[in-house]
Amino acid sequence: MNFIKVDSYERLSKIAADIIAAQVILKPDCVLGLATGSSPLGTYANLAEKCQKGELDFSKVTSVNLDEYVGLDSGNDQSYRYFMNKNLFTKINIDINNTNVPNGCADDIEAECLRYDKLIESLGGIDLQLLGIGLDGHIGFNEPGDKFIKGTNLVTLDPSTIEANSRFFASVDDVPTKAVTMGMGAIMSAKKVLLIANGKNKKEIVEKSFFGPITPYVPASILQLHNDLTVIYSEN
Ligand code: GLP
Secondary structure (H helix, E strand, O other): OEEEEEEEEHHHHHHHHHHHHHHHHOOOEEEEEOOOOOOOOOHHHHHHHHOOOOOOOOOOOOOEEOEEEEEHHHHHHOOHHHHHHHHHHHHHHOHHHEEOOOOOOOOOOOHHHHHHHHHHHHHHOOOOOEEEOOOOEOOOOOOOOOOOOOEEEEOOOOOOHHHHHHHHHHHHHHHOOOOEEOOOOHHOOOEEEEEEEEOHHHHHHHHHHHHEEEEEEHHHHHHHHOOOOEEEEOOO
């Protein structure tokens, strides 16, 4: 593991964007696994700037996002598809048809999970997976539990996750209670994993995840077994 401690969110975002940029330059038709949440916003802004300056070309890139709330469609400003369109896809020259987010409004969520895994497989897997981390150690929406789940799956969100994510909604009652998330199989099969975490409130879970025992009760701890993991942490 490459653990990089930096002193600002700006620095974190710049390094993360440089790592992703290097991936795109080295393999222009790469598959990027992307994340939502507040942590990647600075990274995405840096990538958009590089692309707008003509330094980076996303025209051959395919993306697969980690997760989506059940019941929120692309027009809902709290859906992760909306987030990605707004914060990244409309700001870079990626072909929108090559961007993928699980469909949280599918009639048959189980079939949607299988479709998503098949899609990732058909793309040849993920070259670089970007991750944030939840306060309870979740990655994507893989919540703590008694086992690691391999495939894309339907999850019931932990009350602490609902509470944490309620800051983006009008009220806690508006936060969906379920989500579709990529499982640990696709994440762990990614050739490179880049996890970004910032803020004093993430310090404890970052320590537990990367320097504590590997346990499904701290989902991100499985990443200790990945052979190309970079973690960037800023306390500020
Ligand atoms: C959500 C997302 C995660 C993300 C987490 C942390 O629950 N499903 O992918 O890592 O939030 O978000 P933030 O970066 O805002 O702390």
